[in-house]
Amino acid sequence: MKKMRQNKKTEGDDMADISAPAAPSAPDAIPKKSLDLLPLALPLVIGLAAWLLIGSTTTWLTLTLAALAMGMMVFVIASGLTLVFGLMDVINFGHGAFIAIGAYLAMTVLAPLSGWVQADNLALNLAALLIAAVVAMIGTGALGLVFERIIIRPVYGQHLKQILITMGGLIVAEQLLHAIFGGDQKSMALPAGLRGAIIIGDLALEKYRLLAVAVGLAVFAAMQLTLNRSRIGLLIRAGVENSEMVEALGYRIRRLFVGVFVAGSALAGLGGVLWALYRETFTASIGGDVMVLVFIVIIIGGLGSVGGCFLGAILVAMMANYTAFLVPKVALASSILLMVAILMWRPQGLYPVAKR
């Protein structure tokens, strides 16, 4: 769309008129899409309830920041998966493999850059992480291309086979990681400049969590810009709604899907890097551990909805962090309880995508 708008400008004022047709005679007669704000109130309600139950503003702020950081990481991992499902109805249980591969690739890249990682220089620390993240994204994106070709393509439209074969792909990937890197637990220490916290009064804001929030917000903003301001984004949104009609307009939905699958795999790789650094230790099953949360998030958000996925990730992370503090025994079940409650309220998720 951006390209089109640029083209319009080059074609003179007439074309500029296209995006601004004559003003309607009765503005109130123009139907507008009403913004569904109700789901946006959920984090506020949950946050407020937690604040009342916790009783300490400092503790609540610390937990909330932890929840936001966790939510952003889960969103980065889940965003690609929700688009993959929305576009082609593909259920990819193998998504977790890209999380693990991203973590191992980052570990491999960071090893020779240990001087930068341990340097008392934030710029060098961030540069090392950036290189590791880029390599992880390129690697997982390329593997995503192979995975789509070999694992996904033969089972388009066959959900049961998709579940079986993608789970098989996940197991194979995990075992390959064990074979290459060994089955022991790996560690990936945070760079020196990202350890510890920024202290503001009684409040301790962990530096890495702030970085995770910033990365998550940047990914969300980039996705929103792409989906709303580019032709490819329009095609993805249209394809999620009705892929058949996109094809009837002359676009090859399979190519679009491959592109989205590769981008989703790369984002899972980035999420793997963030998640491994967050936990500081990991094994090849790191992906499997977080995938339960990821599936809950995309179901809560509405399959195919990036905005819903973003909100769902924040909600799941808030519930997990607050309940872990308030009622630790319920922490594991909190995400499931949240999903059940939301699906009872909105069976299609918070922001369902209109499917054909």
Place this chain on the structure above:
Amino acid sequence: MADRIPAEPLLRLEGVHTHIGQYHILQGVEFDVPEGGITMLLGRNGAGKTTALRTIMGLWQPSRGSVTFEGRAIGGLTTPEIALSGIAYVPETMAVFSDLTVEENMILAARSGPLDRKRLDWIFSFFPAMQKFWHSPAGVLSGGQKQMLAISRAIIEPRRLILIDEPTKGLAPAIIEGMIGAFEALKRETTILLVEQNFRFAASLGDTVAVMDDGRIVHRGTMTALSADEALQTRLLGLSLDAHQ
């Protein structure tokens, strides 16, 4: 098989069979769509009209027979390839992208580049609602407006052939009257194959006609001849023109 169809066909279906799962829907469909004007594809519910359009568009693959467009076999091509060869499709469901605005729907339909202002004005001249609701999400439009958008999308760039499936379905008579004017303008610039249940609408617009029953073509000829022969209408469609009034 009444009248002889004079023009060289733009589209030809020969012995087309289509299976959907275990069901044998099209059973040797044969008809031509001559260049220019509107060819009506009529028939009772379940006769196979929609399947015929979807088969031409490649959304269902024919299991036998040939589909030829401008002398080129398109039977085995994919839907995007068929669309790029110059065929536009307006499905029965309209299939507007409800999350996208009218403008965004049109941008996606204009494959070859930016929207053409003159063409857009031409479309606005018979579908003024499209201009009024340009920035509105398609999902909030009324049924008639969605149909206008679906048709606008199909004609935003010149196409050699437009397949339209039941454009009047569920629409108010006033909107249908407006649509007749739009189709009269459209048929002067392109060829249309139109599936329709509303016989009055079909009779007022159609130039040639093919009638389907049980997955086969049971009649081909001119619309004028079919409109004038009530006995034939009753035999083929089960209803006479008067019954539709």
